[in-house]
Amino acid sequence: MAENDIALMGHLMRRAGFGAQYEELETRAAKGYEETVEELLNPKDHPDGMDLDLAERYFIEWNHFVRGVPEYITWRMINSARQLEEKIVLFWHGILCISDSKLQSYPTEYEELELFRRDGLGSFRDLLVGISKDPAMVYYLDNCLSHKGAINENYGRELLELFSLGVGMDGEFNYTEDDVKECSRAFTGWTIANSIPQQPYGRYAAQFLYNPDDHDEGEKTFLGETGNFNGEDIIDIIVKQPATARFISRHLYNFFVADDVEVPSWMDTPPADMETIKMLEEEYFRSDYNIKSMLRLLFNSDAFKNARFTKVKSPIETIIGTLRLVGDWATPKPGMEFIFDEMKYMGQEILNPPSVEGWHTGKEWIDGGTLVHRINFAADSVSNTEFPGVKSIIKKLADTGPSLSPENLVDGCLRMLGEYEISEETRRMLVDQNSKGGEVLTDSDDFDTTVAEALRMIVATKEYLYA
Amino acid sequence: MTSSKKDPVLVVLQLSGAYDALNTVIPYSDPHYKDYRTVLKVEPEEVLAIDNNVGFHPSMAPIKGLYDQGKVAVIQGIGYPNPIRSHFRSMDIWHTAAPEKMGMDGWLGRAIGDMDPNKENVLTGVNFGRGLPRALATSGVSVASVGGLDQLGVLTGIDDQSQRTEALDIFARMYSPMIGSGPTNDYLSQTGLDALKGADILATAPESYTSNVEYGGDQFSQWLKNVAQVHLAGLGSRVLYTGLNPGAFDTHANQTTAFPQLWGQVSNAIEDFYQDLKDHDASQEVVILAFTEFGRRVLENGSGTDHGSGSVAFVIGDAVEGGLYGEYPSLEPDKLDQGDLRWNNDFRSTYATLLEKWMGLDSKPILRDSFEQIDFIK
Numbered sequence: 001m002a003e004n005d006i007a008l009m010g011h012l013m014r015r016a017g018f019g020a021q022y023e024e025l026e027t028r029a030a031k032g033y034e035e036t037v038e039e040l041l042n043p044k045d046h047p048d049g050m051d052l053d054l055a056e057r058y059f060i061e062w063n064h065f066v067r068g069v070p071e072y073i074t075w076r077m078i079n080s081a082r083q084l085e086e087k088i089v090l091f092w093h094g095i096l097c098i099s100d101s102k103l104q105s106y107p108t109e110y111e112e113l114e115l116f117r118r119d120g121l122g123s124f125r126d127l128l129v130g131i132s133k134d135p136a137m138v139y140y141l142d143n144c145l146s147h148k149g150a151i152n153e154n155y156g157r158e159l160l161e162l163f164s165l166g167v168g169m170d171g172e173f174n175y176t177e178d179d180v181k182e183c184s185r186a187f188t189g190w191t192i193a194n195s196i197p198q199q200p201y202g203r204y205a206a207q208f209l210y211n212p213d214d215h216d217e218g219e220k221t222f223l224g225e226t227g228n229f230n231g232e233d234i235i236d237i238i239v240k241q242p243a244t245a246r247f248i249s250r251h252l253y254n255f256f257v258a259d260d261v262e263v264p265s266w267m268d269t270p271p272a273d274m275e276t277i278k279m280l281e282e283e284y285f286r287s288d289y290n291i292k293s294m295l296r297l298l299f300n301s302d303a304f305k306n307a308r309f310t311k312v313k314s315p316i317e318t319i320i321g322t323l324r325l326v327g328d329w330a331t332p333k334p335g336m337e338f339i340f341d342e343m344k345y346m347g348q349e350i351l352n353p354p355s356v357e358g359w360h361t362g363k364e365w366i367d368g369g370t371l372v373h374r375i376n377f378a379a380d381s382v383s384n385t386e387f388p389g390v391k392s393i394i395k396k397l398a399d400t401g402p403s404l405s406p407e408n409l410v411d412g413c414l415r416m417l418g419e420y421e422i423s424e425e426t427r428r429m430l431v432d433q434n435s436k437g438g439e440v441l442t443d444s445d446d447f448d449t450t451v452a453e454a455l456r457m458i459v460a461t462k463e464y465l466y467a
Numbered sequence: 468m469t470s471s472k473k474d475p476v477l478v479v480l481q482l483s484g485a486y487d488a489l490n491t492v493i494p495y496s497d498p499h500y501k502d503y504r505t506v507l508k509v510e511p512e513e514v515l516a517i518d519n520n521v522g523f524h525p526s527m528a529p530i531k532g533l534y535d536q537g538k539v540a541v542i543q544g545i546g547y548p549n550p551i552r553s554h555f556r557s558m559d560i561w562h563t564a565a566p567e568k569m570g571m572d573g574w575l576g577r578a579i580g581d582m583d584p585n586k587e588n589v590l591t592g593v594n595f596g597r598g599l600p601r602a603l604a605t606s607g608v609s610v611a612s613v614g615g616l617d618q619l620g621v622l623t624g625i626d627d628q629s630q631r632t633e634a635l636d637i638f639a640r641m642y643s644p645m646i647g648s649g650p651t652n653d654y655l656s657q658t659g660l661d662a663l664k665g666a667d668i669l670a671t672a673p674e675s676y677t678s679n680v681e682y683g684g685d686q687f688s689q690w691l692k693n694v695a696q697v698h699l700a701g702l703g704s705r706v707l708y709t710g711l712n713p714g715a716f717d718t719h720a721n722q723t724t725a726f727p728q729l730w731g732q733v734s735n736a737i738e739d740f741y742q743d744l745k746d747h748d749a750s751q752e753v754v755i756l757a758f759t760e761f762g763r764r765v766l767e768n769g770s771g772t773d774h775g776s777g778s779v780a781f782v783i784g785d786a787v788e789g790g791l792y793g794e795y796p797s798l799e800p801d802k803l804d805q806g807d808l809r810w811n812n813d814f815r816s817t818y819a820t821l822l823e824k825w826m827g828l829d830s831k832p833i834l835r836d837s838f839e840q841i842d843f844i845k
Contacts, residue, residue: 141719142719142720142771145719145720145768145769145770145771146768147769150768150769151768152719152720152768152769152771152773153719153768153773153774154719154720154773157552157553157773157774161553167551167553167556177552177805259651263555264553264555264556264559264569265569267569268568268569269569312651312655344597345614347597347598354597354598354712354713354714355483355484355554355555355712355713355714355717356554356714357554357555357713360598362651363651363654363655364598364599365598366654366655366658367594367598367599367612367613367658368610368611368612368613368658368661368662368665368666369597369612369613369614369615369619369662370597370598370612370614371655371658371659371662372619372620372621372662372666373614375621375622376621376622376623376624379622379624380624383624423645423648425645426641429637429640429641430637433633433637456622456624456625456634457634457637457638460621460622460634460638460641461641462641462642462652462655462656462659465655
């Protein structure tokens with residue numbers, strides 16, 4: 001197996017999923033790159049992508065959703081074989097945001113995550129209709145409080161600003177304040193039904209309700225078109241705008257390929273890689289707004305393949321990727337709160353984005369406080385020789401021969417972490433650190449500690465902040 | 468404790484989400500007020516009157532108390548040219564002080580660079596929060612940003628002290644800037660080195676701190692306590708920043724419940740913070756700026772308010788000449804800007820005043836233009 005095939009597979013799995021152990025990379029690379037892309041896009045595994053049976057017996061509250069939705073989604077990100085499905089859930093969760101701190105209803109939030117899992121790779125038009133009827137969103141952005149004759153602009157505005165068109169493109173505004181008002185009018189009557197009382201019935205998800213009596217039937221003018229528009233008509237107008245194609249393409253690029261400037265800058269700052277964005281925009285229209293088609297083209301493009309280690313990993317990518325690497329949480333156990341605390345300290349608490357704008361990405365993930373948490377978490381995890389994934393790295397390195405030179409030790413660890421690339425200066429420092437004892441004997445008692453310490457310093461590097 | 472003349476310190480409180488200016492400093496005697504606000508109006512007898520025209524929301528009694536002592540400047544009609552009703556773009560404008568074009572670096576970062584050009588103290592600017600606000604992010608400027616004063620320190624998982632020292636030494640070398648590695652790498656390098664240096668010093672701040680003030684248990688109050696701890700530890704910090712979660716004041720709905728709760732929490736925390744400094748004979752060393760990104764729609768939407776324009780900000784401290792500044796925007800229907808309060812007071816005038824009259828800095832290079840100053844500093 002050529003090492004660069006495995007390196008490319010490591011890249012694909014870090015971006016289209018949450019990373020994979022070396023053995024999985026070998027297996028997938030043997031099957032082929034395009035085949036793996038296809039399998040990620042159209043997974044044929046078990047519908048859940050994993051055996052949920054055991055987990056559901058352990059986390060009994062999942063059946064009732066009294067609590068446990070963060071646990072559930074985290075469990076899936078770690079264990080699902082359908083990795084892109086979980087990655088796309090995280091993608092949309094960061095754009096079509098809702099927040100548990102306002103909703104406080106896990107059953108309702110669960111329904112939204114299921115919407116992303118089911119339709120997140122489908123038509124963007126259908127997804128916008130879905131999210132506009134999603135009870136969590138209707139409540140989160142107050143559309144249930146927007147009435148005929150007394151609109152609440154919250155949803156109408158964010159639908160345009162944050163979910164589809166963006167504020168502006170090529171220096172021009174994409175919509176006016178009047179468009180916000182007219183859009184909001186069109187979504188009046190899109191509300192939620194009265195909730196089922198928790199006592200004595202238990203917890204149920206909120207339900208969408210269209211109330212024609214509360215819908216503004218008047219004529220509206222939106223983005224230059226006039227008619228008696230309802231919400232779906234507005235979405236039909238939105239999705240055919242070039243600005244929407246640009247906005248979604250930039251989001252896909254920023255999430256899967258390379259860090260772009262923050263979203264509020266998109267009006268005035270053109271994409272760095274216009275060629276790839278244009279390619280995605282064309283595919284958006286050609287495929288009738290199909291996300292899967294756009295991703296297929298993207299993953300098979302040179303722009304994607306050449307974008308290794310150009311993105312600063314998000315906290316959730318860091319945490320889930322590390323847990324998958326070391327093989328923790330492959331079976332249920334208590335104490336998952338620890339993972340959520342880490343997400344919070346690193347600045348990306350699942351189900352609680354800081355605002356409807358979602359999380360800022362790229363280097364904005366990193367400040368002094370979040371960096372320290374990120375490094376300590378990764379360092380502590382990979383240096384724990386009790387973890388099965390760490391054991392398997394040690395064994396694989398031991399199997400290469402009776403002894404390892406400092407160079408081979410560092411390079412071997414980098415390979416096992418998914419063919420990580422680091423600068424020559426950094427590599428030199430790591431090799432020097434491991435040179436004091438000279439060659440390490442792979443059957444010596446402290447071989448596992450030696451490997452663990454080398455792994456710990458590698459994940460503390462600047463380079464490891466990237467994926 | 469004797470006090471010698473110390474360097475002036477600016478504490479910035481970012482009260483995100485756009486608090487409703489009209490119900491923060493209330494024009495209670497304006498007949499239009501109760502017409503616009505049938506549900507959300509505060510009755511005149513409940514308003515904490517400043518004069519015959521305006522007064523504080525009842526939940527802001529602690530701030531009214533400071534106002535009565537002459538320590539609060541109320542900056543009315545504050546805003547920026549060509550108001551945008553997006554939280555994020557608007558907050559960017561406040562952070563970068565660049566309303567006309569996209570600014571990439573923060574006004575306070577530039578001020579810190581001015582005060583500490585040789586990066587002698589990584590704690591010249593300290594932020595308490597989750598993520599560094601752009602106001603402090605300026606390339607080549609070191610600032611510390613932490614989620615609290617516990618859990619600091621790099622590679623704390625290494626138990627053996629000599630081994631940890633060795634690891635930190637390599638860490639410092641690995642994070643040393645490399646030539647030609649690009650802005651993101653430079654930023655990561657700088658942040659790594661600053662975290663390494665700053666964490667150990669910051670962690671000492673609570674050790675020397677004793678206080679009779681009991682801060683609230685909420686995150687904002689605790690961060691303000693951290694601000695007090697860092698200031699009182701004498702670490703040379705000049706700009707201390709914290710705030711509410713993004714979107715906290717975004718009261719599109721249920722404003723009658725959320726709004727008083729938030730202002731109550733914020734006002735109490737500010738009062739506690741001021742008292743804490745005063746008890747330590749340090750209140751004359753600090754000026755507080757509290758701001759939000761824009762105001763809210765004059766006409767309520769049912770149970771809340773949508774995004775608006777002109778707002779109100781507060782500057783608080785012993786060095787402040789208390790009172791009302793700027794003009795309260797007119798509520799006459801034809802004077803509104805698309806249904807919003809019309810701003811009349813460029814936010815950069817407040818920034819310029821703080822920079823020049825309080826911090827003793829030249830504001831022009833920091834704000835990239837000259838702005839009229841206001842007389843709210845003694």
